[in-house]
Amino acid sequence: MIAYHPSLRDRQLLGLKDMGAAELESILKRAAYWEAHEEKRIPVLEHRFIANMFFENSTRTRFSFEMAQKRLGAQVLNFAAAASSVEKGESVYDTVRTLESMGIDAGVIRLKPIGVLEELAKHVKVPLINAGDGNNEHPTQALLDLYTMKKQFGEIRGLTVSIVGDIKHSRVARSNLWALKALGANVKFCAPHSMQAAELEEHAPYVTMDEALDADVVMMLRVQLERHAEGVLKSADEYRAQYGLTTQRAAKMKPHAIIMHPAPVNRDVEIDSELVEAPNSRIFPQMQNGVPIRMVVVERALR
Template structure:
């Protein structure tokens, strides 16, 4: 039976490893994968604007052979007053087995998951959860470092309003990373455990620099006096590249506000892995969709070759 993915905290370490390994298999073997979910239906309900996450899920679903339904709120019965619960019940009544949902309300997806049989995948919920982003960030980090344990991972920017920061902090801390935060005092979050440093010192101490987008749409107050002052005080400017360690990598969930959070020279720097993150999102989301439609029991029945790519020419297990 398939499983929901609502929060990073719902995943065991073993489940996280299986998702990472399965994603690696899909990345290496995707040209030869036979579509396994033909005549299986998945609906994408993005009730907030999205480009990268929405396209990433759609490409992942189609690579797996699933039939994809793109839900458009503007032409749906939601504008007539239909509840999201009734919308999901309608979809499952018509044969939809999984729903990928992005939504601004916090805590609603878990309540919905208790009332429907189709499996819900959280594609971003308010400011608290974005589990697949955290998983693809982990996948990207694991490509460059043997282990997450002991890594100094710096998260910089609008931490308070960022679901990316909250999901990553939960995942990376659990795996043994040292978390460092930097940004305006008003945009910190006391619920997240870690060290707070000025940005120059934070970058200088980082193995991974994770920049965040300013969440203007979630801020009830204007915490930034001007874009120019924010860039000077808290942006990863070209001048701050001198603090970046040669082995460190730069991440950002995108879209990047160039010239605000990061200068062009930083976004396009050889140590920037932003577009690689986007690339990796497809493979991670293929694994998550497979889990939603089939569950972990299917993975337990796979051979090492099918699960990890072991024994396939040119393949190696992710470290």
């Protein structure tokens, strides 16, 4: 039997746009395997070194990756740009190449500029995992969202998923769109005009808030209103009144439907505070599901 050695490109995770259904399903299946392990630490990557390179802050995502890596027994190096030479003008490329030269086996990277990660991946010889790049993609967030839906419904094909909020700036919306479509779900967007991404309309229609509530999954996105100071919605109260998931709107959802949100949540802006931990909310389970998903992605990078 000839051993299969996956290429570097097969092992890295830059995005979900071109990932097929079979690969997505295999990741979800493996996540269930890791979640079923009762031991906190399974040292399958004991002699591997992974650098978490965050050129943009996200405590929650970094901790989730670090928990996943340490559960697999890997040696973890945490790099924060705010306390590094990148602040003094060193390029992202130079930083990644420096860590590669020191002997890391894989890198988890989060950064603001779009396109930089794709270029970096062409020049380094270790697998890179996208922990969020600009408003392009956030693949592990979408994978944990898929895993949450699969645990809830058993099957993703045929589900209707409404994504509500700032689609224009959302890497979460994009990764979810590509993955959900690949697995046969129906995706709808709902957003104020100033928060719509016109280039995505051919893939998912923009609907009204009432139409968005007619779904199996209602996924609310975090909104940063300062980005839209010139837009129609100038205050948090105004946004909540028109596009927030209020308790009144939630009452119109289907009995079996669930509420999701990538977090952190602006309580009483995109979603009323009492709904965050309502019986049909999966917001905290999503965070929990992030660990087995990221265990799979890290294991996949270093297999």
